[in-house]
Amino acid sequence: MIQKLITLDKFINKEALSGILLFIATVAAVIVANSSLGQAYYDLWHTPLGIKLGEYEISMTLTYWIDDALMALFFLMVGLEIKREMLIGELSSISKASFPIVAAIGGMVVPALIYVAFNSENPYGFGIPMATDIAFALGILMLMGTRVNPALKLFLVALAVVDDLGAVIVVATVYTNEIHTQYFLHAAIIYAIIWVLNFKGVTKITPYLILGVALWIYIHAIGIHATIAGVLLAFAIPIGSKIEEKKFLDESRKDLDDFENHIDNTLILNHHQIDSLENIAYNYDKVQNPLVRLEHNLHGLSAFFIMPLFAFSNAGVLIDFSSVNEHFMIVLGVVLGLVIGKPIGILGLTYLADKLKLIKKPEDISWAEILAVGFIAGIGFTMSIFITHLAFADENIIAAVKLGVFAASFIAATIGVILLLNVKKLINN
CATH class of the missing domain: 1.20.5 (Single alpha-helices involved in coiled-coils or other helix-helix interfaces)
Known part of the structure; x- marks a missing residue:
């Protein structure tokens, strides 16, 4: 139990520092994009790069290599976190998992419905306000120190894990290109071999990663977003150690x-x-848990390299509100989904389920604190930007939505912090 708390504490601290780096990378990207270096900035990320293996060739711009390849490692880490939490963490039992699961469902469904209500003729961007940026959210809670109930951090982590699972499902099922079924068999065979290694008790990580690269290639060839390969690989990584x-x-x-x-x-x-x-x-090496070891190794890479690089390459947007006016309903759907939909969904669904005695609210968390966390969860940021690039091809729409995501994340964070600072007054009243 003590080891688990230490591991969780390290996770939260890394996420908090990662949130600070994300903020720095984002600000830097916006400054560069709006400076005299703006054109060079855009040209850099649109530089074509390709890899050829025999007759098969993958050619993408630098931005897409970051979004499809490096982010696959991020999603591998996300998958490992989901599996760990479901097996031994905050989602390992119905009593532990029910409340954050219901909160996450509310925090995904209501924002999506709000977006669709404003964009019924073009609902494809509904996944954008569903996302929560766990690094930024935890970073804010950590910066507030002892003024925040420690139980809220555990609740936010569990909620974010379920939220990530929802994002994975949406990306896999909705945001796909043209499906090339001829590559399904190749991907299935490789994935079957990975599971054979698991069943045979192979705990060395290297064979899994090599086969994971091959799985990524064929998932990409199918047309499903290649980051899903990271999640599929994570579920097959063994959790047991080799020696007692x-x-x-x-x-x-x-x-x-x-x-x-x-x-x-x-x-x-x-x-x-x-x-x-x-x-x-x-x-x-033999006593270490392969899943936790890989997650630990990937967490630093993800928190301090992949996510800041993703933010710097994708957050650069010209501050031109004409694009917002042109695509106002899309932006409004995103902003209201994050700022209003998240807290209403998280608080509303958990409160209703609690009153119907379907779930039980943790005794060490108040409804006022859950409302505050609902606003904090409205910080979509990097995940919302990631889904924006999947949902739209028009650069003007993408630029407008990014500005909307920035504004919504700032508003949601501000309201959440104010509520957390005044939560005792709200409880007493």
């Missing part, structure tokens, strides 16, 4: 004793000590 903890302790103690018994007066380690250290390192 007690065996690891016994063998490590034996190696440490051997290391101590061969201490001498030389300046370097002797071969007995080197062998002892190598044995400990070998057993360390």
Whole structure:
């Protein structure tokens, strides 16, 4: 239990710092895009890059390599988080999972309905206001320090995991290109081999990652968004370690004793000590949980490289509100979906389900705090921008929606922070 809390605390701290980096990257992108370097900025991200493997060739712009390839690693991490939470975390039992699941469903369905209500003739962007940017959201809670109920952080993490699962389903089922069914068999065979490795107890990560690259290639060839390959791979990564903890302790103690018994007066380690250290390192790799180990390794890469790079390459938009006026209903649907739909969906559905005794509100969280978190969850940002690029091809619409996402995220964050700072007054009244 203590180890679990330490791991979660590290996760939250990394997400908080990642949120700060995302903000810096976004501001930098907007400044550069609106400066004399603006044209060079756009030309850079539209540079074509290709890879050819035999007769098969993948050619995309630099932006699409970031959005389709690097973001596949991000979605791999998301998939690992979802699997971990469902097996041993906040979603591992009905009693734990029911409340954040209902909250997340409300926080996805209501924003989507609001968007569709304003864009019934072109509802394709309904997924944009459904998303929550967990890095920004947790970053705000962390910056508020002890003024925020610690239980809210756990609730937001669980909610965001379910929200991510919803985003994965929407991307996989809605935002796809033309389907090329001839590649389904190739992808299915590769994925079956990955699961065979799991069933055979293979815990080394390398074979999974190599096959994961092949899976990504064929998922991309099918026409389904290639980031889904990351999620599929995550679900197949084994969670069990190769050796038991007690065996690891016994063998490590034996190696440490051997290391101590061969201490001498030389300046370097002797071969007995080197062998002892190598044995400990070998057993360390075997006792580690493959899923958690891969998630840990990917989290830093995702938080401090992939997501800031994604933000810098995608957030650059000309501050020109003529595009907003031209596509006002789309932007309005996104803004109201995030600012109004998120808190109404999260608070409204959980409150209704609680009153109907379908779920039970955690005793250490108040309804006022849930409302505040509902607004914080309205920070769509990077995930909303990601889905925007999938939903629309028109650059003017994309630019307008980005401005809407920026505005909505700022408004939602501001309201959420104000509510959290005054939550005790709201409870007492």
